[in-house]
Amino acid sequence: MIEEKAPTRTSLAELGEFGLIKHLTEGFELKNPSSRKGIGDDAAVIDFKGEKTLVSTDLLIEGVHFDLSYVPLKHLGYKAVMVNLSDIYAMNASASQITVSIAVSNRFPLEALEELYAGIRLACEIYNVDLVGGDTTSSTRGLIISVTAIGHAPEKKIVYRNGAKPNDLIVVSGDIGGAYLGLQVLEREKAVFEVNPNMQPDLADYTYIIERQLKPEARKDVPPMLSELGIKPTAMMDISDGLSSDILHICTQSGVGCRIYEEKLPLDPQVISTCEEFNLDSTTIALNGGEDYELLFTIAQKDYDKIKGNPHFSVIGYITEKNEGEMLITRSGEPFKIIAKGWNALKE
Ligand code: ADP
Numbered sequence: 464m465i466e467e468k469a470p471t472r473t474s475l476a477e478l479g480e481f482g483l484i485k486h487l488t489e490g491f492e493l494k495n496p497s498s499r500k501g502i503g504d505d506a507a508v509i510d511f512k513g514e515k516t517l518v519s520t521d522l523l524i525e526g527v528h529f530d531l532s533y534v535p536l537k538h539l540g541y542k543a544v545m546v547n548l549s550d551i552y553a554m555n556a557s558a559s560q561i562t563v564s565i566a567v568s569n570r571f572p573l574e575a576l577e578e579l580y581a582g583i584r585l586a587c588e589i590y591n592v593d594l595v596g597g598d599t600t601s602s603t604r605g606l607i608i609s610v611t612a613i614g615h616a617p618e619k620k621i622v623y624r625n626g627a628k629p630n631d632l633i634v635v636s637g638d639i640g641g642a643y644l645g646l647q648v649l650e651r652e653k654a655v656f657e658v659n660p661n662m663q664p665d666l667a668d669y670t671y672i673i674e675r676q677l678k679p680e681a682r683k684d685v686p687p688m689l690s691e692l693g694i695k696p697t698a699m700m701d702i703s704d705g706l707s708s709d710i711l712h713i714c715t716q717s718g719v720g721c722r723i724y725e726e727k728l729p730l731d732p733q734v735i736s737t738c739e740e741f742n743l744d745s746t747t748i749a750l751n752g753g754e755d756y757e758l759l760f761t762i763a764q765k766d767y768d769k770i771k772g773n774p775h776f777s778v779i780g781y782i783t784e785k786n787e788g789e790m791l792i793t794r795s796g797e798p799f800k801i802i803a804k805g806w807n808a809l810k811e
């Protein structure tokens with residue numbers, strides 16, 4: 464008879480703080496020449512020679528930003544890195560280092576943190592970034608994880624949110640709305656499971672959107688692609704809160720308005736079919752669903768030919784004078800004022 468093995472649970476107290484840090488971070492090797500000193504001293508040392516340094520940080524709290532009842536820890540580690548790298552790419556820069564700080568309650572065994580770090584490690588490998596430091600401490604409840612991403616770019620390549628000009632084209636990479644819908648599917652399955660724990664979810668119809676939610680990929684490929692096409696966006700940011708609130712950031716900071724065309728919004732077929740099933744309006748989801756980590760940018764009209772027909776990019780509208788407002792033009796040609804309905808951590 465084969466006995467089923469219970470998963471090993473090693474208490475964090477057994478290792479102590481330094482043992483834990485060593486255990487979690489061993490096997491991370493420095494790959495970038497700019498990483499002069501990584502983990503192990505009082506501070507990391509980074510050298511970008513003549514280039515500018517970019518820094519971005521995010522804080523993720525259990526129960527606010529993630530729910531461990533359906534988010535595997537490995538995915539959480541991966542995603543925590545992605546959301547930060549995405550911010551560096553959104554400046555048209557390269558990401559090269561991260562630091563990771565965690566606060567954990569003693570409810571978590573070592574094996575849970577190993578999973579978290581397996582996701583972080585995978586992200587570092589695939590995205591060619593070095594883990595160069597962090598902090599480890601205890602929390603009274605739940606898991607808190609903060610990642611800081613560090614990157615670099617020549618000053619003249621950096622793209623801010625404030626450079627969009629009237630008549631510029633508005634472009635989005637990939638497709639949008641999937642991550643939010645993936646979350647809706649996961650929440651529904653969680654509710655079903657709570658009623659009947661024997662129910663096995665069948666998620667085959669939702670693989671793409673669930674992956675968009677659980678394992679987002681930051682658009683590392685976009686800055687070099689734009690560079691190869693000979694395009695420097697006039698403004699850029701990543702879509703984390705949702706297209707509606709993010710385009711408004713560009714408009715506000717650039718002092719312009721915009722027209723976005725409903726028919727141009729890039730939607731995956733699975734987003735359309737799932738919206739039908741959930742009785743949701745796909746345009747609303749594309750506008751307000753967040754966490755897609757695609758890039759939203761504006762380009763000069765003269766660059767249109769360089770991007771036309773490119774499968775990675777969709778032109779969804781154009782920038783107007785500020786007094787024309789921020790408008791969505793529906794399929795039937797009706798204009799609607801765009802309002803920010805994306806995720807806002809301090810609202811509600
Ligand atoms: P300090 O007392 O100076 O804060 P620590 O003992 O907290 O140093 O950390 C020792 C080394 O391990 C430092 O290089 C720090 O950046 C790194 N480190 C600590 N915690 C983590 C973590 N969770 N992930 C990655 N590196 C970490």
Ligand code: MG
Binds near residue numbers: 597598599
């Ligand atoms: Mg410390």
